[in-house]
Amino acid sequence: MIDHRANVKRTLFSALFFLLLSFGNKISAQDGKAIFSDNCASCHSVFKDLTGPALGGVTARGPWTDRKKLYAWVHNPAGFMQTDPYTQGLKQKFGGAMMTAFASLSEKEIDAVIDYVEKTFKAGPPTAGGGGAPAGAGGAQVIDEKDNSILYGVLTLILAVVALIMLQVNSNLKKLADEQDGIPAYEPIPFYRNKSYITLITLILFVVGGFFIVKGAIGLGRSTNYQPEQPIYYSHKVHAGQNQISCLYCHGGAMEGKHANIPSVNVCMNCHMTINEYTGTAGKLYREDGTEVNGTEEIKKIYAASGWDPATKKYTGKGQEIAWTKIHNLPDHVFFSHAQHVNAGKVQCQTCHGEIQKMDEVYQFADLSMGWCINCHRTTKVNFGGKNGDEGNKFYSIYKKYHDEIKAGTRDSVTVNDIGGLECQKCHY
Known part of the structure; x- marks a missing residue:
């Protein structure tokens, strides 16, 4: 007698693995868009230059054909620029602006952003709608992304039906084999009472449900892209x-x-x-x-x-x-x-509110989350002055230790983090 149960189990687990892998790819695409919005959109657009260059087609330009160099640039722009003439030229082109370092972004997160940018770039720029109305407030990219939720749902249903059919076939084959061998037949355990299947389904529901619950809880109170209609139209x-x-x-x-x-x-x-x-x-x-x-x-x-x-x-x-x-x-x-x-701090309004000068009806540009603020404090440099005689912002004159280190050449810059920008009591009281 051939026991088909092992084969059926392997097939069922393979199908479930394929489903979770597809689901993971969907999440990755969404994460790329979210990471771009949280970290890149204040300075970059996909299709046009803003504070920084347009990101569309970035992997075909300069040193960025080598993904490792792109990782190094995102993690430490100042260090990478010291030996790279291409990025030195970018700094001159964009008025001496230095890109913010994003050391906290992993290589997978950077890949997700690049995948999102390239997908958006291939789709082409959004067209204006409403009889000449602007495509999006403040130059925001309005991307018509295809929703694959229905496709994944259909695939899930098909795989579930196939798994149930195979389980039934396995049960019938086992019954026939037992009858030929003279083994008394036992009533099969119904699917809904099988502890293995119940445990597997419970784990899947726990993981998927937990992901959406946590994601929803993290987003509570955040209103990115909130754009109410005001009583008087103010542009x-x-x-x-x-x-x-x-x-x-x-x-x-x-x-x-x-x-x-x-x-x-x-x-x-x-x-x-x-x-x-x-x-x-x-x-x-x-x-x-x-x-x-x-x-x-x-x-x-x-x-x-x-x-x-x-x-x-x-x-x-x-x-x-x-x-x-x-x-x-x-x-x-x-x-x-x-x-x-x-x-x-001499922070420009556009840093938090986006390109407000290009918006008609204002919308919330950033999610204003704790992580968004902390990342800015970790990477934003304050004006402490330097060796060229620039005294910098007098507001920071009390930090004598840092001024001495800058004059001595042991320190080239000071971030908000260095002057206590990540202390809890600075923002929570």
């Missing part, structure tokens, strides 16, 4: 981009206080007391759904909120508060000071 692209209005003119609190503050309607009226119509010099305005916006009508909403009568050019006293929807939120147990970053 940062027109104001900060086209008209070059400084962020600090409207958000003055960012320089001196914890909060950047939403400007009062009186700040709007400083300009719109005389600017009472939108002429369209910056192009037509569109909402995210593609509908066109009448800019002049939106200005009238400002007049209604401030109680301004454009005919008599006087305030009527019948103004009302504008119910703006807050976009960026942090947990109550987290301390964050705009002044510490904007005034002392």
